Amino acid sequence: MTPRTADRPQMSVEEFEQIARAAPETVRMEFINGRLRVKSVPDGDHGAIIMWLLKQCMQQRPELALYPDQGLKVEGYRKGRARPDGSLVPEDHFVGEGEWADPEGVLMTVEVTSHDWDTDQRDRRDKRDAYAAADIPVYLLIDRDECTVTVHADPEGGKYRSLTSRPYGAVLEIPDPVGITLETEKLKDYTH
Template sequence: MAVMAYEPLSQEEVLQQGFLALDTPEGFRAELIEGDVVVTPPPDGDHEDYINLVLKQVVRRSVTDMDFSGNKGLIVPRSAHHPTHRLIPDGTWAPTKHRLFRGADSWMPAEGVEMVAAVTSTRPAGDREAKRRCYAQGGIPLYLLVDRGDGSVTLFSDPSSSDYRDVRTLPFGKPLPLPEPFAFELDTSEFV
């Protein structure tokens, strides 16, 4: 009788398997951010209104035709200190010509994504810090953060392996320039 030897799972593999086996209540989102499992409740109406205001402008004013996905699961490559991140931005944009979302699983690689957006909610520090670092590590060119607590909008750009090198924050009401492939000023007057 042959005895089968099994390799023990690494801590990262156990964490990934446990995360993927979670059964979150309907409407809730579970994310794996810097080694922590974060579960958030469904967004409120104001949260959705901010994303809607951004989405409408991108559709109307962007110089590049963009596809949009709300609440798309993104797999962000591993950093030196944390396992692979699994994040769900409030909004994800990719050039239509790539058809990035067509046929994608519920969790897809972040390659090809041009911009992600978040509106602060129950854990604003996570949106401001941890998620920002994860998106930069994943090489996502732009991270747009609508910060309800601060009454500001921030565009993070020029990602490195640990963070974004360029940060531009303006109060609600001021136009925020979005670079190529969007190439327009985001009007935040309705955010006030």
């Protein structure tokens, strides 16, 4: 492997994909900002939050599907590979796609923070910027450390221009093209 410098990633995308294919199922890998990242395996509260959100999406937008852990090619950000906790797309959008799908047509990506040492850099910065660079219209961050739900929207020039953050318990409007309303009181049940 080539050492990483400010202008050179740790490895090529092809090298990353080879490593990711060989990894055991208990390890989730991503390649963001030219760096190999290992995601924590989700705990029960993390999974419950994803299921809560999945139900909200299905009730309000039944023509859409929230796919957990579908890998995305976030090419605009140093030929990265991200595995969002959820990707909201039209139903059957990922049919025929491989492990790493094109982000075209993804309406929203979702991350639920994990209680690990690099969640600040990974979920609050690197992935936000990668999704904006890939022109994904909405990035929803459910932050278990801060007990907040944050909507990043309106990507332009690799950055989200709109940011709305509310504490657990508040009502949060997710803008078009998602167009759903989240009543987040239930998230308080998943804070431990």
